[in-house]
Structure formats: structure tokens, C-alpha cells
Amino acid sequence: MPTIDCCAQPGLMPLESAREKLLQVLSPIAGTETLPLVRASGRILAEEIRSGVHLPPCDNSAMDGYALRFEDLASGLPLELIGKSFAGAPFDGVVNPGTCVRIMTGAALPAGADTVVMQENVNARGESIRITCQVCPGDHIRRCGEDVAEGAALLERGECISIAHIALLAAAGVERVTVLRKPVIALFSTGDELRQPGEALGKGDIYDSNRIALLAALAQMNLEVLDLGVLPDNEQAISEALQRAARDADAIITSGGVSVGEADYTREVLEALGEISFWKVAIKPGKPFAFGNLQGTPFFGLPGNPVSALVTFYQLTVPALTVLKGGRWHGPQALTARLLTSLKKKPGRTDFQRGIYRTGDCGELVVEPVGSQGSHILTGLAVANCFIVLARESGGVEAGDRVVIEPLP
Ligand SMILES: Nc1nc2c(c(=O)[nH]1)N[C@H]1C(S)=C(S)[C@@H](COP(=O)(O)OP(=O)(O)OC[C@H]3O[C@@H](n4cnc5c(N)ncnc54)[C@H](O)[C@@H]3O)O[C@H]1N2
Numbered sequence: 001m002p003t004i005d006c007c008a009q010p011g012l013m014p015l016e017s018a019r020e021k022l023l024q025v026l027s028p029i030a031g032t033e034t035l036p037l038v039r040a041s042g043r044i045l046a047e048e049i050r051s052g053v054h055l056p057p058c059d060n061s062a063m064d065g066y067a068l069r070f071e072d073l074a075s076g077l078p079l080e081l082i083g084k085s086f087a088g089a090p091f092d093g094v095v096n097p098g099t100c101v102r103i104m105t106g107a108a109l110p111a112g113a114d115t116v117v118m119q120e121n122v123n124a125r126g127e128s129i130r131i132t133c134q135v136c137p138g139d140h141i142r143r144c145g146e147d148v149a150e151g152a153a154l155l156e157r158g159e160c161i162s163i164a165h166i167a168l169l170a171a172a173g174v175e176r177v178t179v180l181r182k183p184v185i186a187l188f189s190t191g192d193e194l195r196q197p198g199e200a201l202g203k204g205d206i207y208d209s210n211r212i213a214l215l216a217a218l219a220q221m222n223l224e225v226l227d228l229g230v231l232p233d234n235e236q237a238i239s240e241a242l243q244r245a246a247r248d249a250d251a252i253i254t255s256g257g258v259s260v261g262e263a264d265y266t267r268e269v270l271e272a273l274g275e276i277s278f279w280k281v282a283i284k285p286g287k288p289f290a291f292g293n294l295q296g297t298p299f300f301g302l303p304g305n306p307v308s309a310l311v312t313f314y315q316l317t318v319p320a321l322t323v324l325k326g327g328r329w330h331g332p333q334a335l336t337a338r339l340l341t342s343l344k345k346k347p348g349r350t351d352f353q354r355g356i357y358r359t360g361d362c363g364e365l366v367v368e369p370v371g372s373q374g375s376h377i378l379t380g381l382a383v384a385n386c387f388i389v390l391a392r393e394s395g396g397v398e399a400g401d402r403v404v405i406e407p408l409p
Pocket residue numbers: 007189190191193194206207208209210211255256257258259260261264285286287288302303304305306308375
């Protein structure tokens with residue numbers, strides 16, 4: 001019989017409900033900017049973009065070879081070579097019956113020609129050629145507009161611009177794009193024990209890792225950060241920082257001070273100044289996550305334990321920030337894998353254990369939990385490439401069972 005999770009008190013909000021609530025409350029920020037295409041990767045498109053050209057712009061050759069008229073091949077007679085067509089230097093004449101043109105990959109198909117034969121299948125002698133293989137009409141021709149027709153939509157509003165999108169827009173001659181501005185995220189850590197790199201550690205002190213990791217993660221998401229640094233466990237300092245954050249930022253993220261200890265002030269101060277919509281989620285690690293707002297600015301209170309901070313960042317904060325910056329959140333990117341080592345779990349909270357997945361000998365995905373799963377154990381998270389997600393009401397899982405995994409970004 002499974003034992004009870006003593007940390008899963010009644011009233012914890014299921015992860016799915018918490019996420020739904022966040023996504024209901026958040027809406028995209030207003031404001032746009034126009035950027036050179038090359039700087040637009042990861043930004044959210046604020047306009048639909050249509051193509052001003054056909055892609056490819058004209059019929060052209062997919063191979064280095066010879067452009068000819070298919071019907072000429074029936075006779076088996078040699079074809080007279082009358083010119084050359086290069087990408088950038090097309091042949092201006094016409095391929096009349098009995099003639100052909102030397103053509104390079106990407107060169108415009110000359111008028112009159114309807115087929116290209118690659119040069120490996122041709123015997124060229126002086127100014128005439130013979131075809132040495134079976135040919136089909138239209139072989140090796142890339143058709144005008146077969147990728148994109150002039151006027152067709154290239155990208156929709158709200159698309160998160162990828163490198164492939166940049167290639168597509170560049171191919172259509174787009175130089176600048178209008179994107180949503182970057183939301184500003186205010187960020188601070190709390191804790192009297194937190195020190196900066198270069199400072200000596202006194203007894204019980206640690207270096208502030210959460211803020212640094214979150215700064216990097218927010219930059220990777222193309223968000224602007226208002227870095228409010230490390231605050232002491234002091235209500236006045238936290239209150240002032242929260243009010244500045246609400247005034248100057250589009251969202252507030254804090255680390256620490258959301259549990260029930262005597263120096264855990266962040267959630268209490270936020271509640272006194274603004275509103276907490278929910279506190280404590282049925283998730284492990286990360287239970288004390290708090291969400292609310294201060295004068296309409298969304299507030300994400302991440303727990304201080306380093307793994308808990310990053311699990312709640314990925315599971316709850318990233319979906320909300322994706323909506324805030326105008327993007328679409330498509331749900332967790334889940335796969336299934338066969339578990340190689342059994343895992344203990346008590347029902348009550350959705351568990352995000354850290355694991356390493358790979359393709360096993362039989363070609364299916366397998367996953368191995370990393371050693372220690374403590375919420376203060378950063379090495380486990382550092383070597384992991386996925387979360388192993390164990391459902392809220394499930395107990396332990398046996399080796400050989402199939403489990404859900406979510407690859408880490
Ligand atoms: N009686 C209970 N105690 C605790 C509970 C509970 O339900 N009942 N929940 C535990 C859980 S779960 C978590 S997670 C933590 C969260 O606590 P806080 O959010 O209040 O965080 P702190 O107390 O400030 O710190 C916890 C832990 O993390 C270290 N820390 C804090 N900030 C940072 C940082 N920026 N970088 C690196 N490490 C940080 C801090 O030193 C503490 O060790 O509460 C449990 N307690």
C-alpha cells in the first residue's frame with residue numbers, strides 16, 4: 001500500500017489547473033518595434049507577411065546538365081548545343097527542335113525547353129550531345145512559384161520567428177519585420193544567506209544561483225530583464241522592490257521567501273500590497289509556487305530551492321511568459337520512454353524527476369533517473385536532459401514501465 005506524501009496537504013492546486021489559470025489571466029503586451037530580419041530570431045511577429053515574389057521566381061534547373069525538348073528524344077538523334085544558361089546569366093535565345101542548351105543548377109530554363117537531363121547521363125561530343133538514359137518529361141525542373149506563389153502568406157501574426165522563418169523571409173526579399181516589443185521582467189532573489197561571485201562565504205552563506213540562472217533563461221526567451229539584484233529577508237526592502245517592479249515591468253519573478261519559514265516574506269508582502277491568486281501547487285519539487293498580481297502586473301513567486309525554482313520556471317512561468325510576449329504555448333513537449341531503474345513516489349503531487357534519455361538498443365527511447373533527486377541537488381539537473389513526469393496520483397514506477405518524459409530546453 002502506498003504511503004502518503006506528507007508534503008501533499010489538502011488544497012494543493014493540481015498543476016494543470018494552475019497552468020490553466022495562468023494562461024487565462026495572461027494576455028499579450030502591447031507595443032511593437034521594426035527590426036532588420038537578421039535580428040528577429042525568437043521574436044513574435046506583429047504583422048502578417050505576404051510574399052512579393054514567386055518562389056522560385058522562374059522555372060529553373062535542379063541539376064547541372066542540358067535543357068532540351070522532351071519530344072526531340074523520340075528520334076534518338078543527337079541534339080545541337082546552341083548555348084549556355086548559368087544562374088545569374090540566363091540563355092536569352094529559344095531551344096528550337098533538335099537543339100539543346102548547357103544548363104547549371106539554379107539557371108533559368110530557356111524558352112522552348114521542357115526537360116533537363118543531368119550531365120552524367122549525356123555523351124557530349126563537340127557541339128552535339130546524345131542522351132544515354134531513360135528520361136521523363138519535365139525531369140529536374142523546379143517550377144516557378146512551387147514553393148510560394150506571389151501574394152501568398154509567408155508567416156502569420158503571432159508566429160515566433162525561427163531560423164527557418166528567417167531563411168524563408170530572406171528568400172522573399174523581406175528586409176525588416178515588425179515584431180512585438182520585448183516584455184520587461186523584473187527579477188530579484190531574496191535571502192540573507194545569498195552572496196555574489198567574488199564575495200567570501202560566511203557560515204551558512206551560499207552563492208545566489210537562482211537569479212543568475214533565471215537571467216540567462218529570460219535572455220534566452222528574448223525577454224528584457226529589470227535586474228533588482230539580491231534582497232535581504234526584510235519586508236521593507238521587498239515591499240519597495242515589488243512596487244518598483246510593478247511600476248516599471250510587465251511581470252515580476254522572485255526567488256525564495258514563498259514557504260512558511262519565519263524569514264519567508266515575499267508572498268506575504270505581495271499579498272499585503274496586491275493579490276495572490278493561488279499558492280501551493282501539487283508538484284514536486286516546487287510546491288510553494290505562488291502566483292498573483294500587483295496593480296495588474298503578474299507576479300510569479302518561485303521557491304528558493306534551486307531545482308524547485310527551475311522546475312516551476314519551466315512548468316508554470318514559461319507558459320505564462322510565452323503568452324505575455326505574444327507567442328503561442330503548445331503544451332508540454334512530452335514523449336514516452338521505457339524506464340531503466342524503478343522510481344519511488346507517493347501519490348499527491350506531479351513529480352518532475354530528473355533523467356537522461358537516449359535511444360536504446362531496440363530503437364525505442366529509454367530513460368535513466370539521475371542519482372539524487374533532492375531539490376537542492378543541482379548536479380542532477382545539470383547532467384539531466386529530461387524531466388521524468390510521474391502523474392499526481394500515481395505511486396512508484398517499476399523498471400521496464402513506460403513513463404512520460406519532457407526533454408529539457
Ligand atoms: N515547514 C515547511 N517547510 C518547508 C516547506 C513546507 O511545506 N513546510 N516547503 C519546502 C519546500 S518544498 C521548498 S521548495 C522551500 C521553499 O522555500 P522558500 O521559497 O521560502 O525559499 P527559502 O526559504 O528562501 O530558501 C529555500 C532554500 O533555497 C535556498 N535558496 C534561496 N534562494 C536561493 C538562490 N537565489 N540561489 C540558490 N539557493 C537559494 C535557500 O538557501 C534555502 O536552502 O521551503 C521548504 N520548507
